[in-house]
Amino acid sequence: MKHNLILRVIAKYLFPVIALFAFYVQFHGDYGPGGGFQAGVILSVAFILYTLVFGLETAEQVLPHHVLRILASTGVLIYAGTGVATMLMGGNFLDYGLLALNPVEGQHIGIMLIEIGIGIAVSAVMLMIFFAFAGRER
């Protein structure tokens, strides 16, 4: 699809819109439907559209395999790390109440942190899987 001008232009304009929507779903998940899982999938869809239009090689220059692997592990580490941090503070695993002086505020911070972890892990893993499938054809 490298020579299809209309698709390339539309994909260029759609990419930031999809990515912005992913971030909206990520950070608005506390108030409306959505959260890390959905945001991660939507963000990966933006990159999949990019890959379909501009080719796998270009996409792998933007997001190389090793970066994706690091991102996927970082996401899981943020989630589990939040749990370990609360344990080190003297509470139970994933007991967010201790993350701030006020337990409700701590809960809010904890939920925000783990949702970010989920978002990073899900989007990286989805892209890893897609790149693995798309890369087999060559």
Place this chain on the structure above:
Amino acid sequence: MVTVLIDTLIDITLLAFLAITAIAIIRIHNLFVIIMLFSIFSLHSAGLFVVMDAADVAFTEAAVGAGISTVLMLGTLALTKNHEEKNPSHRARLPLLVVLITGGALIYGTYDIPSFGDPLSPAQQHVKPRYIERSMEETGVANTVTAVLASYRGYDTLGEVIVIFTAGIGIMLLIGERLMRRKKREDDG
């Protein structure tokens, strides 16, 4: 009264579309068409979830079921050579019997299911009142679903993330690494 009627109408329409899509999936042998119908099926279920006021579930179904899994299945199809489903060589009498008995048991089981939205059903009685009444003051998060998933049921969600992570690792090991090795050989040679 009118809204109830409209709701019922939407329910019947969506369920009819679900049934039509399912029958089409069984009848059609072209795998590409089947994958697209799977995506449509997911989208209809997402619509049903919206009607049931489960916006979070609908969102996930639309994004994962209709979106990303379709892309991944198409990617798998692109790797395989045969795009046509083969006709089975044997008669399907025994499988049909098994399916009929299982289906009958499931339909029999639905008689004991409490009706939709029944406030006295066990699912509404156990921990749900606590979530609905106190999740706002305990977590400060307005969306109860997010509060339950991320805070009250944080362990389960951690498990889910690890499942996805493991799936990614599995696919990297099965087909991703081979690609990288080949690339390395090309770079070296």
